[in-house]
Structures are given as C-alpha cells and as structure tokens.
Amino acid sequence: MCLKTGRKRCCRLTDTTTMMPPCTVAVIGCGLIGASWAALFQHAGHTVRAWDPDTGARDGFAARVAGPLAQLQEISAGAAPQGALSTHESLQDALQDVVLIQENAPENVPLKHQLYAQIETIVAPDVIIASSTSAHPWSDLVPGMQHPDRLITAHPFNPPHLVPLVEVYGPDPQVLDWAERFYRSLGSAPVRLKKDAVGHIANRLSSALWREAVHxxxxxxxxVEAVDQALVNGPGLRWSVLGAHMAYHLGGGAGGMAGYLAHLxxxxxxxxxxxxxxxLDAETCARLVDGVNVEAAGRSIAQLEAERDAALIELAQMRKRLADRKA
Incomplete structure (x- = not known):
C-alpha cells in the first residue's frame, strides 16, 4: 500500500522482508549508464519503462540494452531475463505505476532540477528518485523539490551491470533501507554514506589515485603504461579482495593496524x-594522451571496452562461484 495515497503497489517501501518482489521501475536517460541499469533491472525480473528526450536515444535503446543483458545471462549461466522493457515517447507515460526512478540525466544541475519538478507533478510522493550522479552531492540536487526526502543519490560504477558498487545517500533512513535492499536484490553492493560529499566515496578515492598517477x-x-601496469599487477590485485584499510591492517602483521601505524x-x-x-596544463595533457595511445596499441575504444567487459565477466563469474560455495 502506498504510504501517502493508499494505492496498492509492488515493492512497498514499508516491506522489510529480505525478498524483493518484481517492481516497475523507470530508467530516465537512455545513454550508456541507462542501458546498463535497464539490463540489470530487467535481468532481475523487474518491468523497465524508459524515457529520454532524445528520439534517437529512445529508438536505439532496446538494442543497446541487449548487449549488457546477454552478458548478465552469461554470468548467470544462461538464465533467461524475466522482466519486460519498453520505451516511451513521453515522461508521463514512462512513469506510470513505477516505484523507483533511476535518473541518468547529464551532470547538469539546473537540468536535473527541471526534470525533478516535472517528475513530482506526475508521481506519488513516495516514489523514490535515485540519481546516478557521479559527482554532485544530494544537497545540490534537492533545491526546489516538494518532497526532497524521496531523492537519493545512487551512484554506480561504470558499467553498473558488471561492477556491483552503488553508493547511496539521502536523509530518510527508511528510504535508504529500501533502496539498499532493492539494489542488493539485483546482485549489486550498496554502501551508505554517512555525510553528503562531492564525488561520494569511490570517485574521491579514484580521483586521489589518478592525481598521483598524473603526477x-x-x-x-x-x-603512462608503466603506471597502469604497476597498478594492475600490484595494489589493484589486492584491492579487488581487500579494502585500503584492511590491506594496511594485514600489512601490520600480527599487530594489525595498530602495529602498522606504530612501526610504519x-x-x-x-x-x-x-x-x-x-x-592539467597543455604539456601534461599531451603526455597523458600520447601515453594512453601507446598503451592502447591501436585498439579502438570499442575493442578496449570489450576487453574490459570480458575480464569483468570472468571476475563476476568467479565471485558468483565463491558466493555459491559459501551459501
């Protein structure tokens, strides 16, 4: 039952069970991130209603979702997708009967404000708007909203159908509890921020690392290639199974973190x-561009993406096998 209107709804916000029944969710913004989200939602059995103001983005959306969907089927050993996907010419049509709106609009705050104002005239007050924003904090996005507590930041790592992290923040613990349960039911790994922050968690860490890589x-x-090889073949391997703090905890030997801090x-x-x-002056930018071109060795962006995705699929399959053993 909807908290504000009394309408019967799937995926009720007040439902605290561990299982997540099929929902109707909207994907607003049919670009790269939107297609990845749509595949993940559809593969988990949810009905996906998509919209983008760009007719071209809408027309080719189903084809762009098909690739990530096939990759998810590969990871899950051929399990068929259960959810349906539809694209809509109007925002109002796309938002019919949805419980969650995954917003993937460009990183333009005034544009997002306009979009949220439109959305709030269409949907009930308890419909959650989850922004995929990669940098903007929650406080930048909510000015002008009638029901700001419904908005959360839910930043994925690209591509979200293969990289499980989702960073969530918002002021309402009940909304966050529901959102975390929803994303976890997709196979994602939600983490909650305790404080509103530009760049959330992972992008701040990534930016700090890249700053030193550029230095x-x-x-x-x-x-450039030596820096990337050092990362991939060294700390990158360790970070794939241990976080930064835990890695240093183990680095302290029997004394753990306390021993590390005392001695090192x-x-x-x-x-x-x-x-x-x-x-990032002209000389530094030129070094970076030349360096990645050498490292790419003639491979196109599409080829590099395919290699990345193939490796991520293998990692996802390995993680699934490990999880199945623990179950």
Whole structure:
C-alpha cells in the first residue's frame, strides 16, 4: 500500500522482508549508464519503462540494452531475463505505476532540477528518485523539490551491470533501507554514506589515485603504461579482495593496524608528504594522451571496452562461484 495515497503497489517501501518482489521501475536517460541499469533491472525480473528526450536515444535503446543483458545471462549461466522493457515517447507515460526512478540525466544541475519538478507533478510522493550522479552531492540536487526526502543519490560504477558498487545517500533512513535492499536484490553492493560529499566515496578515492598517477607521469618518474601496469599487477590485485584499510591492517602483521601505524606510520606520512598536486596544463595533457595511445596499441575504444567487459565477466563469474560455495 502506498504510504501517502493508499494505492496498492509492488515493492512497498514499508516491506522489510529480505525478498524483493518484481517492481516497475523507470530508467530516465537512455545513454550508456541507462542501458546498463535497464539490463540489470530487467535481468532481475523487474518491468523497465524508459524515457529520454532524445528520439534517437529512445529508438536505439532496446538494442543497446541487449548487449549488457546477454552478458548478465552469461554470468548467470544462461538464465533467461524475466522482466519486460519498453520505451516511451513521453515522461508521463514512462512513469506510470513505477516505484523507483533511476535518473541518468547529464551532470547538469539546473537540468536535473527541471526534470525533478516535472517528475513530482506526475508521481506519488513516495516514489523514490535515485540519481546516478557521479559527482554532485544530494544537497545540490534537492533545491526546489516538494518532497526532497524521496531523492537519493545512487551512484554506480561504470558499467553498473558488471561492477556491483552503488553508493547511496539521502536523509530518510527508511528510504535508504529500501533502496539498499532493492539494489542488493539485483546482485549489486550498496554502501551508505554517512555525510553528503562531492564525488561520494569511490570517485574521491579514484580521483586521489589518478592525481598521483598524473603526477608520476608529469614528473617523469614513469610513463603512462608503466603506471597502469604497476597498478594492475600490484595494489589493484589486492584491492579487488581487500579494502585500503584492511590491506594496511594485514600489512601490520600480527599487530594489525595498530602495529602498522606504530612501526610504519612515519614512513607512510613521508610518502603522503611527497605526493604531488599536478596541473592539467597543455604539456601534461599531451603526455597523458600520447601515453594512453601507446598503451592502447591501436585498439579502438570499442575493442578496449570489450576487453574490459570480458575480464569483468570472468571476475563476476568467479565471485558468483565463491558466493555459491559459501551459501
């Protein structure tokens, strides 16, 4: 039952059971992220209603969803998708009977404000709007909203159908509880921010890492390919199974984090003090562009994406096998 209108709805916000019944969800914005989300929702059995103001984006949407959907079927050993996908010419049609709206509009705050104002004239007050924004904090998005508590930031990592992280933030714990349960039912891994923050968690970490990667190139310490190879074959492997804090906890041996900080804290501080703050000037940008071109070795963006996705699928299959063993 809808909390505000009394209408019967699927995926009720007040439902605290562990199972998530099929819902009708909207995907607003039919670009790269929207297609990935739609595949994930559809594969989990939900009905997906999609809309984009661009006719071309709408017309080709089903074809763009088919690829990620096939990848999800590959991971799940051929399980057929259960949900339906439809695209709609009007926003009002796309929002009929939806419980969750996954918003993937461009990173333009005034545009998002206009979109939310339109949405709020169409849907009931308890329909959740989840923004895929990669950088903007919740506080930048809600001005002008009639029901700001319904909005959450739900930032995925690209592509969301293969990378499970979803970073959520909002002021209403009940809304966040429901959203976390929903994303978890998709096979995603939601994490909750305790405080509104630009860039959320993972993009802040990624930006900090890339800043030093750029500094290393700009200072001539190593070239682009060497930096990437060092990351992939070193800490990247460890980070795929351990977080940064836990890795240092193990780095302290029997003493754990306390032992690490007591014995190696000063050397860590020395490294922090030596980290750079590079500027993306013309020379640095040229080094980066030339460096990734050398590393790509003639492979197109499409080829590189295919290689990335193939590796992510293998990792997802391995994670699924490990989870099945623990079950």
């Amino acid at each position: 290393i190139v700009a200072e001539g310490i190593a070239d 804290g000063p050397s860590q501080q020395k490294r922090w003090d030596n980290l750079g703050a590079p500027t």
